[in-house]
Amino acid sequence: MAQPDNSVNLKRLSDEALMELVAAGDSAALAQLYDRHARAVYGLALRMLAAAEPAEEVVQETFWRIWKRAATYQRNSSFLPWMFGIARNLCIDELRRRQARPVATGNDEEILSVLTDQQQNVEQSTLEAERRRLITSALADLPQDQREVIELAYFGGLSQREIADHLQSPLGTIKTRIRLGLQKLKQTLLHYGIDANDH
Amino acid sequence: MHDSDTEQEQSLLAAAALGSLDQTDLAALEQVLVRSPTARSELDQLREVVALLPYAAPPITPPAHVRALLMERIAADQAARRSSKSASSPSRTSRPMLASLFSLTVVIVLLGWFTFTLQQQVTAINETNQRLLVAIEQLQASVTAGEERQSQLTTQLASYEQQLARLNEQIAQERLLVSFVSAPGVATRELRPTRGDLAARGEMYMYPGETQAVVIFSGLPPLEPDRIYRFWLSDGVQRIAAGSFQVDATGLATLVITAPREVNAFTEVMVTVEPVTNPTPDAVEVILTGTL
Numbered sequence: 001m002a003q004p005d006n007s008v009n010l011k012r013l014s015d016e017a018l019m020e021l022v023a024a025g026d027s028a029a030l031a032q033l034y035d036r037h038a039r040a041v042y043g044l045a046l047r048m049l050a051a052a053e054p055a056e057e058v059v060q061e062t063f064w065r066i067w068k069r070a071a072t073y074q075r076n077s078s079f080l081p082w083m084f085g086i087a088r089n090l091c092i093d094e095l096r097r098r099q100a101r102p103v104a105t106g107n108d109e110e111i112l113s114v115l116t117d118q119q120q121n122v123e124q125s126t127l128e129a130e131r132r133r134l135i136t137s138a139l140a141d142l143p144q145d146q147r148e149v150i151e152l153a154y155f156g157g158l159s160q161r162e163i164a165d166h167l168q169s170p171l172g173t174i175k176t177r178i179r180l181g182l183q184k185l186k187q188t189l190l191h192y193g194i195d196a197n198d199h
Numbered sequence: 200m201h202d203s204d205t206e207q208e209q210s211l212l213a214a215a216a217l218g219s220l221d222q223t224d225l226a227a228l229e230q231v232l233v234r235s236p237t238a239r240s241e242l243d244q245l246r247e248v249v250a251l252l253p254y255a256a257p258p259i260t261p262p263a264h265v266r267a268l269l270m271e272r273i274a275a276d277q278a279a280r281r282s283s284k285s286a287s288s289p290s291r292t293s294r295p296m297l298a299s300l301f302s303l304t305v306v307i308v309l310l311g312w313f314t315f316t317l318q319q320q321v322t323a324i325n326e327t328n329q330r331l332l333v334a335i336e337q338l339q340a341s342v343t344a345g346e347e348r349q350s351q352l353t354t355q356l357a358s359y360e361q362q363l364a365r366l367n368e369q370i371a372q373e374r375l376l377v378s379f380v381s382a383p384g385v386a387t388r389e390l391r392p393t394r395g396d397l398a399a400r401g402e403m404y405m406y407p408g409e410t411q412a413v414v415i416f417s418g419l420p421p422l423e424p425d426r427i428y429r430f431w432l433s434d435g436v437q438r439i440a441a442g443s444f445q446v447d448a449t450g451l452a453t454l455v456i457t458a459p460r461e462v463n464a465f466t467e468v469m470v471t472v473e474p475v476t477n478p479t480p481d482a483v484e485v486i487l488t489g490t491l
Contacts, residue, residue: 025280027273034266039258042265047256059261060269067273077243081250088218088253128258135255153219154252160214161221175210182213186248194251 015079023070030070034063037080039128041087048091048155058094062087092157131194138188146181149174212238216245376453379413380404390414390468390489399450401470401487405462412462416452416470416487421445425475432458433467465491 010018010032021029041062045055065086066073073082139147152163160178164171211228214220220228231238379385390401399418406412414430422428422445429443441456458465470487 025277027270027277030273031266031270034269038266039260040253040256042261043256043258044253046259047253056261056265060265060272063269064272067276078247078250081246084250084253085218092218128254131251132254132257135251139252139255150217150252153214153217154249155256157218159219159221160224163219175214176206178217178219179206179210179213182216182245182248183209186245189248189251 015083016075019066019070019073019079020075022067023073027067030063030067033066033083037083038063041083044084044087044155045091048088048157049094054094058087058090061090088154088157095157134192134194135189138185138192141188142181142184146177146184149177150181150185153178208235208238209241212242212245215242216249218249372453372455375455376413376415380415382406386463388468388489388491390416390470390487392487393485397486399487401489403468403489403491405491407463408461410458410461412456412458414454414456414468416444416446416454417450419446419450419452419486421448421450422472426472427475428452429471429473430454430456431469431471432456432462432465433469434465435467438469439465463491467491 010021010029013021013029013032015033015036018029018033022033038059042055042059045058046052049055049058062083066083069086073079139150142150149163149167152158152166153160156163158166160174161171163169164174167174208231211220211224211231214224215228232242385404385406388403388405390403392399397418399416399420401414401416403412403414416428419428427443427445430441432439432441439459441458442454444452444454446452456462468489468491469485471483471485473483
């Protein structure tokens with residue numbers, strides 16, 4: 001009797017279903033999650049750290065922590081915020097170790113231009129490209145001052161007070177920009193009809 | 200709720216979703232989340248939005264060695280988990296451990312039994328040895344007693360042999376006396392006391408031409424240990440001592456004499472009482488006399 005292709009079955013599972021298998025010690029499920037999200041994590045790390053080697057370390061450490069902390073993952077919560085939260089915190093830790101935080105404010109194309117991606121499959125690349133286009137578009141629709149503080153907060157790992165210091169703007173202004181920018185981003189993405197669970 | 204309060208609450212939720220909340224605002228956020236389920240839902244929605252921000256960065260496949268290293272790390276972790284699980288799993292380890300414990304217990308019990316049996320055997324052997332030692336001591340004592348008894352018997356036998364020898368000698372003497380006094384041709388001479396108060400007498404048996412004669416005495420009183428009776432032969436010129444003797448409690452004695460020449464060559468015989476040593480003429484008394 002022919003054995004079913006386990007990798008095909010895993011591909012059909014949601015991130016959350018895969019996490020249940022990972023929590024049970026299924027390394028193939030983790031490999032599936034890696035294949036599904038490592039590129040986004042690596043892209044995030046490169047955007048935040050602007051260096052390949054520490055970004056690779058962030059990728060490996062992110063999925064290692066997913067493997068080790070799978071038992072603590074809450075089933076009814078979304079996987080991507082949890083995963084990117086781990087990756088982003090690792091990047092922030094690295095930035096703080098450096099004690100020099102590069103601020104990426106829209107020049108990510110320059111940083112990443114030296115890196116090429118020759119391994120993405122067509123289907124995944126198409127979906128990711130579309131998602132990236134929509135998100136980039138949503139960010140581009142934001143007023144520049146709102147986009148700036150959101151990127152400084154998320155990709156720069158800065159707190160509101162640190163952003164205020166960095167931009168030499170009142171803290172209240174920064175809080176307002178973040179609140180308005182994120183609300184607008186939410187409405188735009190809802191308008192586009194995408195959410196974090198689309199992949 | 201005022202608009203300003205709502206805006207402040209929305210600012211807390213937005214900053215929290217972006218991970219840019221200052222430490223000083225954490226307590227305020229917690230109060231909002233505890234108080235408002237709507238705020239908790241809004242925070243979840245904002246986090247979903249923020250989770251899309253990484254896609255604003257161009258996704259790039261990490262180098263292959265990253266995945267390889269990760270999977271090696273995971274494989275090692277799985278092996279460690281299996282090892283730890285098997286080490287702590289009682290179902291896998293208990294059977295051989297129980298079997299080992301059971302075997303060990305059986306061995307201990309057997310060794311204990313063998314030791315107990317050996318101790319019993321050693322105790323029995325010791326008791327047997329003690330009994331044998333006692334028996335040997337008794338046997339040695341018995342042998343010693345036997346040897347002493349044998350020695351006593353030997354001594355007694357020697358005594359009997361001496362008595363027998365004396366008796367044989369006495370019997371031979373008695374036979375000699377009997378044969379001497381009963382032989383045909385024997386001559387008899389009588390010895391009479393020199394004092395009237397003495398009831399003693401002597402009878403001498405002799406053969407003419409022979410040097411040997413036998414004298415039988417009776418009625419003689421026993422003497423003190425330092426005094427003896429002495430028999431004399433006299434030919435009228437010379438007196439010759441021919442022997443000394445004692446008498447028994449009944450006053451009897453027998454004396455065999457051997458003269459320097461034939462007995463009938465002498466003319467007179469006598470018996471004196473005198474000291475055993477250094478007799479002086481004053482200390483010598485003639486108590487019996489006779490003629491041949």
